[in-house]
Amino acid sequence: MTTTFPDISINTDRLVLRPYEEADIPAFVEMMNDELVTAWTSVPHPYTRSDAEAWVRRIAPAERTEGRGIVLAVTEFLTQRLVGTVHLQNTNWRTLATEVAYVTAPWARGEGYATESVLAVAQWLFRDRKFERMELRTAADNTASQQVAQKIGCISEGVLRNAWIARHQTESGDWTDMRTDLIVWSLLPEDLDGDADRMAEAGYSSFTDWS
Numbered sequence: 001m002t003t004t005f006p007d008i009s010i011n012t013d014r015l016v017l018r019p020y021e022e023a024d025i026p027a028f029v030e031m032m033n034d035e036l037v038t039a040w041t042s043v044p045h046p047y048t049r050s051d052a053e054a055w056v057r058r059i060a061p062a063e064r065t066e067g068r069g070i071v072l073a074v075t076e077f078l079t080q081r082l083v084g085t086v087h088l089q090n091t092n093w094r095t096l097a098t099e100v101a102y103v104t105a106p107w108a109r110g111e112g113y114a115t116e117s118v119l120a121v122a123q124w125l126f127r128d129r130k131f132e133r134m135e136l137r138t139a140a141d142n143t144a145s146q147q148v149a150q151k152i153g154c155i156s157e158g159v160l161r162n163a164w165i166a167r168h169q170t171e172s173g174d175w176t177d178m179r180t181d182l183i184v185w186s187l188l189p190e191d192l193d194g195d196a197d198r199m200a201e202a203g204y205s206s207f208t209d210w211s
Contacts, residue, residue, distance in 0.1 A: 002093065003067040004064060004066075004067045005064050005069070005070040005088070005091075005129070007019065007192060008062070008070070008071060008072075008124070008177035008210055008211070009210065010120050010121065010124055010208070010209070010210045011077070011209045011211075012077075012116055012117070012209075013077070013114065014076065014077055014078075014113075015074055015076065015077055015083070015116055015169070016036045016074075016075050016076075016080070016119055016121070017072040017073070017074050017075075017086060017116065017117055017120060017121065018072060018073055018075065019056070019060070019071070019072065020060050020063045020071065020073045021056070021057040021058075021062070021073070021116050022027045022056065024056060024073055024082050025049065025052045025053060025056055026049075027082040028052045028055070028056065028073075028082060028085075029047060029048070029051075029052045029104070029168045030105070030172065031084070031085075031103065031105040031106070032047035032051070032052070032103070033045070033046055033047045033105045034105070034183060035169065036106070036144075037103055037167075037197055038162050038167055038175060039166055039167050039168065039169070040099070040105065040139055040166055040167075041101075042131060042144050042165070043138055045167070045175060047209050048157055049130065053065055054160065060109045062204065063087070063088075063089065067079075067091065067093065067198070068089060068090065068091055069087065069088035069089040069090065069091045069098055069099075070088045071085065071087045071088075071089075072085065072086045072087075072117075072121065073085055074086060074104075074117045076114065076182055079187065082105065083104060083105050083108035083113050084102060084103050084104040084113055084115050084117060085102065085103050086100065086101075086102045086118055086121050087100070087101045087102065088121065088134075089101060095132065095133070096129075096130065096131045096133070097131065097132060097133035097134070097135065097166055098125070098131065098134060098135070099123065099134070099135045099136065099137065100122075100135070100136050101117060101136075101137075102117065102118055102145075102148070113153045114205045115148050115152055116151050117182065118148060118152055119151075122129075122152060122187055123192065124190075124191065126192060127189075127190040128133070128210060131186065131189075132189065133186060133187070133188055134187045134188075135184065135186050135187075136149050136154055136184075136185040136186070137160070137164075137182045137183065137184055137188070138162055138182065138183050138206075139166050139178065139180050139182060139183075139194075140159070140181040140182070140183060140186065141166075141183070146185075149185040150157060152187065153184055153191045153192065154176070154186060154187045154191070155185065155187070155191065156183060156184070156185055157185065157186055158183075158184055159181050159182070159183055159184070160182040160183075160184060161181050162179050162181060163180075163181060164179070164180050164181070164182045165177050165178070165179055165180075166178055166179075166180045170204065175182045
């Protein structure tokens with residue numbers, strides 16, 4: 001039974017999703033120090049160049065080679081600028097199910113990049129890898145992430161109460177932990193039947209290719 005994802009590159013009209021490279025490190029540091037990334041993820045804060053080097057050189061590649069999932073840098077097709085990341089994690093090879101997480105750089109928000117990249121990964125996951133379920137968990141107040149889930153056709157399945165620790169910035173600029181609920185979403189192969197219409201509504205085509 002296959003227990004690792006292939007070393008893959010996924011292309012859409014506007015984006016290239018590929019493994020991280022050394023050249024991505026400066027942009028990755030900048031992206032991971034954004035206030036919203038600090039608030040809604042568990043990444044170290046401040047996020048240092050050393051953290052990024054460990055991610056690019058060791059942690060991200062090991063997610064694939066050790067069978068836990070796959071990490072893809074999301075870049076603009078024309079400029080090759082880093083616009084975000086998509087991470088498949090907690091993969092169950094027996095049930096063919098995995099969990100997706102994503103981050104978008106602050107300068108790239110509002111362009112539909114998160115929707116486009118996650119939907120492209122879902123198409124590849126279901127059509128090429130024959131997976132049966134993709135799961136997404138969003139903090140209760142992270143409305144931007146919830147909008148992405150809705151746009152790609154995810155179904156809300158319920159709430160995990162008090163299941164996550166988010167971070168809140170105080171007036172002094174310090175960050176404090178706060179407990180929050182997680183909303184669980186799922187996407188199944190049959191949920192992609194209307195993906196072309198959803199992508200057209202978002203302003204881009206449904207072209208996706210992988211190699």
